[in-house]
Amino acid sequence: MTRTQFSTTALGLPLSLLAQAPSAAPSRLKAAFRDPARPGTVRLSLLHGDIVVKAHDSNEVMVELEQSLAGQRTRRRDGEEHDRPDKDAEGLKRIFAPSSGLVIEEENNVMHISLKSNERGSTVNLLVPAKTSLTLYTLQGDISVENVKGEIEANATHGDLRLTDVGVGGVVAHALHGELKAVLTQVNRARPLSFSSLHGKVDLTLLAATKANLAVHSMRGEIFSDFDVEMVAAPVRVEETKRGENGGKYRVSASQSVTGKLNRGGQQIALKNL
Template sequence: MKNARLITVLAALFVMCSVIAQEKSIDLFSVPLSNPSSRGKLVIDQISGSIHVEAYEGNEVVIKASFESEKRHYKEKNKHNGMKRIEGSSMAISAEEKNNVVQVINEQWNKVTNLEVKVPKNFSLKLSTVNDGNISVKGVNGEMEISNVNGEITLESVSGSASTDTVNGDITVYFNSITKDANMAFSSLNGDVDITFPSSLKADVKAKSDMGEIFTDFDMQIAANKPEVNKNNSSGTYKVKIEQWVRGKINGGGPEMLFKTFNGDILIKSK
């Protein structure tokens, strides 16, 4: 099928199992694109482990993995009448390509799987992980949607646009260039948000840190916080509040750039 290719690692292959038993890091597979001359997209959504994506000069998606020790759901003292436990070496990772969208499916629920992926430079990304890992991207030019729960997010020398969020971890992004008129958001609960933009950035900034500070070396025009009035005639209530958000304009304003953390600092830098 020209527009859809499925590449699967089969756990039943004895040779593959033997290699896995001896090595903690292996090359999985390369996924060709339906249209290599057009922009593609990588989608990874996994439970445990890190994801590292790096741009290269090729036109396929190349995937490598390393595995940490299996999670033990039993007490070591249970030996089943002296029988020896055989370490599991089965794999459940596959990749599907359709219309230049490559989705990596990781069903290794009992292993921490760290994925290393190479993609063509002009590529969009949708990456997420939950536990035991960080997400990092290097050199990619595209639209990036990155989500983590217990780990950091680092985007190095990227171009395009990004939306990033994590619960426990820092967010660090360095843009070589950005997509014009693209809204972006960077949010952490417990961690610093450190974003570097080109000095030509035009943006409407909305930033908030409950337990930290906000810093910038841009010449930002700060808007005054005006009380927000909510009057309900039917109930007769009149409510006034002032938001904690800092709002401002950089280079006259532009698309909205949202920066948010509860316990950490926000740094909006110019390169």
């Protein structure tokens, strides 16, 4: 999991260095949607680094890039990246170029945020109006979203996904290798909720009164619930193998899908992992 990877990187550096500069050169940008009365969309895609999104009361979007020294890797002369600083730089302190390369482009109430250079160990902190919709992607890093009421699309390849107090705008989330954890405090029947992971755990928390139709599919995993799920019978499959010397063989199997209702059904919620 990426979390481990980041902390390993951090351990590779002497502790004294961490103490000297816990986080260096944060850079901030502020931008407004062209039409603040209409809910806007923020799109952000990273190769390395975490994404942290929170809602605030302003109509503007605040973007802050945090580059922690601890997570930095150093490029050596041979062009390869290493966890430890260049030998020649031993005992020296790394100085960050202040130009982080944060770029915000806005078109038709859609804000594209990008980084010119994307160093490992960086975190992009976003503060957005609560009604904003999000499209977030990171290859190597975690995504966390809190309190955003717009539609949320989130995709993390190697990191974890944490979504807290969201749901009313719909959530479509995928964590390929990491863990996906969502706390939905409000759902809206017209907004689908879909969560998937290949190797990770999918952990969903709902209010006790949530009306929902659950479709849970786990090929090799187990499914646990603290809810009284009213199960809908899964179709049973009957296969007949080709008749061989030993005669035909029947195989009866139930699909690995579980469909069930919470509080007599309602909102569609799909969960899937391997």
